[in-house]
Amino acid sequence: MRFAVIVLPGSNCDIDCYNAIEDVLEQPVDYVWHKETDLTGYDGIIIPGGFSYGDYLRAGAIARFAPIMTQVEKAANEGKVILGICNGFQILLEAGLLPGAMRRNDNLQFICTTETITVENNQTLFTSEYSFEEELQIPIAHAEGNYYCDEQTLVALKKNNQIVFRYKNNPNGSIDDIAGIVNEKGNILGMMPHPERAISELLGSTDGRKVFQSILKNWREQHAAS
Amino acid sequence: MYKAKVYVTFKEGILDPQGKAIKGSLLTLGYDETEDVRIGKFIELQLETVNKVTAEVRVKEMCEKLLANTVIEDYTFEIEEVEQ
Numbered sequence: 001m002r003f004a005v006i007v008l009p010g011s012n013c014d015i016d017c018y019n020a021i022e023d024v025l026e027q028p029v030d031y032v033w034h035k036e037t038d039l040t041g042y043d044g045i046i047i048p049g050g051f052s053y054g055d056y057l058r059a060g061a062i063a064r065f066a067p068i069m070t071q072v073e074k075a076a077n078e079g080k081v082i083l084g085i086c087n088g089f090q091i092l093l094e095a096g097l098l099p100g101a102m103r104r105n106d107n108l109q110f111i112c113t114t115e116t117i118t119v120e121n122n123q124t125l126f127t128s129e130y131s132f133e134e135e136l137q138i139p140i141a142h143a144e145g146n147y148y149c150d151e152q153t154l155v156a157l158k159k160n161n162q163i164v165f166r167y168k169n170n171p172n173g174s175i176d177d178i179a180g181i182v183n184e185k186g187n188i189l190g191m192m193p194h195p196e197r198a199i200s201e202l203l204g205s206t207d208g209r210k211v212f213q214s215i216l217k218n219w220r221e222q223h224a225a226s
Numbered sequence: 227m228y229k230a231k232v233y234v235t236f237k238e239g240i241l242d243p244q245g246k247a248i249k250g251s252l253l254t255l256g257y258d259e260t261e262d263v264r265i266g267k268f269i270e271l272q273l274e275t276v277n278k279v280t281a282e283v284r285v286k287e288m289c290e291k292l293l294a295n296t297v298i299e300d301y302t303f304e305i306e307e308v309e310q
Binding site: 057058061062065093094100101103104105106107108146148149150173 | 240241243244247267292293295297298
């Protein structure tokens with residue numbers, strides 16, 4: 001399974017994501033610069049965390065129009081696996097690939113801690129290796145992670161089982177404690193916590209490994225079947 | 227040449243933590259009349275369009291596509307003719 005890690009001006013978790021694919025999955029992975037216009041050779045796409053374009057205007061608002069994003073949208077429509085972490089999640093929201101928007105954290109602080117999050121749906125391409133309601137220790141680091149959507153959207157998210165992760169002790173004011181959601185089709189996951197920073201005991205937690213392992217396992221199963 | 231002044235604010239009912247903090251500070255300063263504070267953005271654009279109507283159409287498009295996130299924000303704008 002070949003992975004692309006998108007690199008935008010201001011990405012700062014691209015190397016961590018690259019290492020996660022190499023170390024946890026031992027799969028081929030490339031950095032893909034935001035000005036590239038081809039993602040056809042890739043099976044999985046990661047939009048990493050950071051502060052693309054300095055978070056100018058709104059986090060993700062400018063990155064969303066980077067040339068590579070047309071290809072990300074195309075890959076999304078083809079059903080390819082797309083994982084947006086932190087700023088990557090914000091970009092997916094701005095692009096309309098996931099519903100809702102991010103607001104400033106309700107305490108106005110940049111929060112950099114390790115949070116307990118629970119797996120609310122382990123029937124996704126990204127979480128099948130976890131057990132239901134498993135508690136994970138995953139770092140967060142953001143100022144705009146206060147997820148918002150209108151009531152109608154929230155009802156739909158619940159009905160379609162799109163809420164994948166919830167915070168145990170909501171740190172930022174997110175609606176319904178939401179830490180991560182998938183699209184209706186289930187091939188796009190956006191999450192504020194950083195699983196790529198929780199892949200080794202040296203980093204303090206290994207709880208993020210199964211996000212990557214789930215992606216690979218499901219991809220292999222799909223491709224063995226076809 | 228036209229000048230557009232775009233104002234972006236949070237929609238009614240969207241929590242505005244910055245506004246809330248500023249309100250707290252104003253009350254501390256003794257401005258007891260402060261009922262509510264909303265923070266927004268002000269964006270000024272210089273535009274070269276054939277007429278004002280075109281400028282309005284284009285600015286509306288800019289707001290919808292980029293300048294505001296209509297999930298959480300509202301926008302208004304004014305356009306005036308200016309000398310080059």
